[in-house]
Amino acid sequence: MALQPLTAKQLAQKILSNKEVFILDIRKEEDFNDWAIEGENVRSLNVPYKQLENDPSSVKEQLPKDQTIYVVCAKGISSQKGVEMLEEAGVTDVTYVEGGMTAWSEHLEPMKIGDLSGGGELYQFLRLGKGCLSYMVISNGEAAVVDAVRMTDTYKNFADEKGVSIQYVLDTHLHADHISGGKTLADQTEADYYFPPKDDEGLTFNYNKLEDGTEITVGDTAKISAFYSPGHTIGSTSFIVDNQYLLTGDILFLDSIGRPDLAGKADDWVDDLRKTLYERYQLLSQDLTVLPAHFGAMKEVNQNGTVQAKLAELYEHNDRLNVEDDEEFRHLVTDGLPPQPNSHEEIRQINMGQKDPDQEEKREMEVGPNRCAV
Incomplete structure (x- = not known):
């Protein structure tokens, strides 16, 4: 059963309470390098959407096995497709950040x-x-x-x-x-x-x-x-x-x-x-x-x-x-x-x-x- 998307508020509260968070950011590399989700216990992996689309299985191998994967894109649209691709590749504990970086910026x-x-x-x-x-x-x-x-x-x-x-x-x-x-x-x-x-x-x-x-x-x-x-x-x-x-x-x-x-x-x-x-x-x-x-x-x-x-x-x-x-x-x-x-x-x-x-x-x-x- 698919996980519920994570809201920007839920993400903020996780970060402020120092919970471990793993972000799979599927924006372009230059966008990720310019501006990304940060936090004391935030780990991020940047895999642009095209790369994920071409080979989701190899991306799966780079993901942690013991925590939820939160996929983020610019507006929360591509990330939903990203979740579907990862689920098809066998990743079960995965969802996306609702509204993407836009929602994150506005919270x-x-x-x-x-x-x-x-x-x-x-x-x-x-x-x-x-x-x-x-x-x-x-x-x-x-x-x-x-x-x-x-x-x-x-x-x-x-x-x-x-x-x-x-x-x-x-x-x-x-x-x-x-x-x-x-x-x-x-x-x-x-x-x-x-x-x-x-x-x-x-x-x-x-x-x-x-x-x-x-x-x-x-x-x-x-x-x-x-x-x-x-x-x-x-x-x-x-x-x-x-x-x-x-x-x-x-x-x-x-x-x-x-x-x-x-x-x-x-x-x-x-x-x-x-x-x-x-x-x-x-x-x-x-x-x-x-x-x-x-x-x-x-x-x-x-x-x-x-x-x-x-x-x-x-x-x-x-x-x-x-x-x-x-x-x-x-x-x-x-x-x-x-x-x-x-x-x-x-x-x-x-x-x-x-x-x-x-x-x-x-x-x-x-x-x-x-x-x-x-």
């Missing part, structure tokens, strides 16, 4: 970060397939969402589960690696939308100005304070939540720092980046817990399934925060950067409201890993 897994001093809660939403992180602050029946991605139903459904209404939506900066759901979510929930005006390069919609010192109070108790922190973009803004947490956007990650070149202004913004990381953040309480908007590798995900670390720990262990020479730092963040995110210029235009392609086009634009880090 968000909410994880609790902690309780707030006034009785509220803070949640992190992990987009494991893309490395994006977004947040929800909950207090006294209200919620604020930070750096929402385009799958806005996830936030609305989660708010419904928690019995709260989304009153505020905030973006730390103009995103270039993924399509923001911020303005859409605000419109859908009639929430107040906040955005840093220095990143307004032609936004076509209205917003509340997010400036240094702007304060938002969720449910009368949970305070979110805006902290101007340019460098990834000229408007990049961090948030201090409940005097416990520092939401850094794309300025500071656990193992790296934000790149300043996605608007083509690396030489202009590198000094801002250094000043934010080496001066502005140094003045903050080093006991703040850093919560970034991205992670680059699964090793940054803690045992409890969250991405977080104390600011003091990052100044001790993140080598990008320990470059003493100004010129060396400038070269580090402007020379030899990784490739820019797929379709980043078009994504910026979408996030400004200048373009509105259909859902399928948006999915295609977001294929691949995030590349926001130096």
